[in-house]
Amino acid sequence: MSTLLHLQSVEADISGSRILRGVELEVRPGEVVALMGRNGVGKTTTLKTITGLLPVRTGTIVFDGQPIHRLATDVRARLGIGYVPQGRDIFPHMTVEENLRIGLVVHGRKGPEAAAALERVYELFPVLKEMLGRKGGVLSGGQQQQLAIGRALLLDPKLLILDEPTEGIQPSIIEQIGDTLRRLRTIPRSDGTGLAILLVEQYVDFCRAVADRYYALDRGAVVSSGAIADLTDEVVRVHLQV
Ligand SMILES: Nc1ncnc2c1ncn2[C@@H]1O[C@H](COP(=O)(O)OP(=O)(O)OP(=O)(O)O)[C@@H](O)[C@H]1O
Ligand SMILES: [Mg+2]
Numbered sequence: 001m002s003t004l005l006h007l008q009s010v011e012a013d014i015s016g017s018r019i020l021r022g023v024e025l026e027v028r029p030g031e032v033v034a035l036m037g038r039n040g041v042g043k044t045t046t047l048k049t050i051t052g053l054l055p056v057r058t059g060t061i062v063f064d065g066q067p068i069h070r071l072a073t074d075v076r077a078r079l080g081i082g083y084v085p086q087g088r089d090i091f092p093h094m095t096v097e098e099n100l101r102i103g104l105v106v107h108g109r110k111g112p113e114a115a116a117a118l119e120r121v122y123e124l125f126p127v128l129k130e131m132l133g134r135k136g137g138v139l140s141g142g143q144q145q146q147l148a149i150g151r152a153l154l155l156d157p158k159l160l161i162l163d164e165p166t167e168g169i170q171p172s173i174i175e176q177i178g179d180t181l182r183r184l185r186t187i188p189r190s191d192g193t194g195l196a197i198l199l200v201e202q203y204v205d206f207c208r209a210v211a212d213r214y215y216a217l218d219r220g221a222v223v224s225s226g227a228i229a230d231l232t233d234e235v236v237r238v239h240l241q242v
Pocket of ligand 2: 043044045086163
């Protein structure tokens with residue numbers, strides 16, 4: 001089976017401390033992979049080595065057939081890696097439209113290409129089109145999450161990376177985000193392939209509902225992985241439960 005993203009023996013340090021101790025992880029085209037683990041085990045750090053916000057100390061990261069671990073963040077983004085950081089990072093004082101247009105500027109999209117990218121996002125999240133003139137800060141948590149995902153999708157990524165999309169969102173809306181993720185994978189990308197999703201998530205039921213496979217991270221290394229249907233209560237108890 002082909003591989004879209006492959007991390008091999010990835011080690012990374014923050015302020016001189018070893019945070020990642022040989023992470024092994026794979027995402028195949030079109031699949032949803034959950035990266036799970038308790039607070040502080042290195043989930044966000046793993047994502048930062050993929051997007052380029054943090055250098056790897058040793059190890060390799062291959063995306064779409066090419067080593068990317070020495071490339072700049074914006075180059076990796078243009079190769080097809082979309083990123084929604086923890087806490088979503090939308091601009092609260094700018095309107096929904098301005099938030100989206102910033103995404104277009106960052107990705108260097110203009111003219112008809114930009115208009116088509118925006119239309120795709122409105123089709124996916126009609127509520128954003130209704131709220132174009134509203135400030136990002138007045139949207140509900142679920143709507144802000146849609147805005148952040150929509151902005152990342154403007155680049156037409158092959159891989160969408162989400163860091164704890166359900167964090168700080170009320171239970172009734174979490175289900176909507178799950179529906180959104182399930183919907184995302186059914187929408188063909190412009191080149192006809194499906195979108196792959198790498199999701200950092202601590203909420204086990206949410207992972208069971210949306211993911212195909214999982215990786216459990218503990219103290220900077222993968223301690224268990226497999227089909228989400230094979231995630232045992234034992235693994236949840238030992239490595240995931242708070
Ligand atoms: N800027 C930083 N300076 C120092 N230590 C850091 C920094 N960022 C992260 N760390 C440490 O690195 C470790 C891994 O952090 P990371 O953010 O990857 O955890 P996480 O699994 O994403 O946790 P959470 O679920 O709380 O988001 C933690 O022990 C954290 O304290
Ligand atoms: Mg984190």
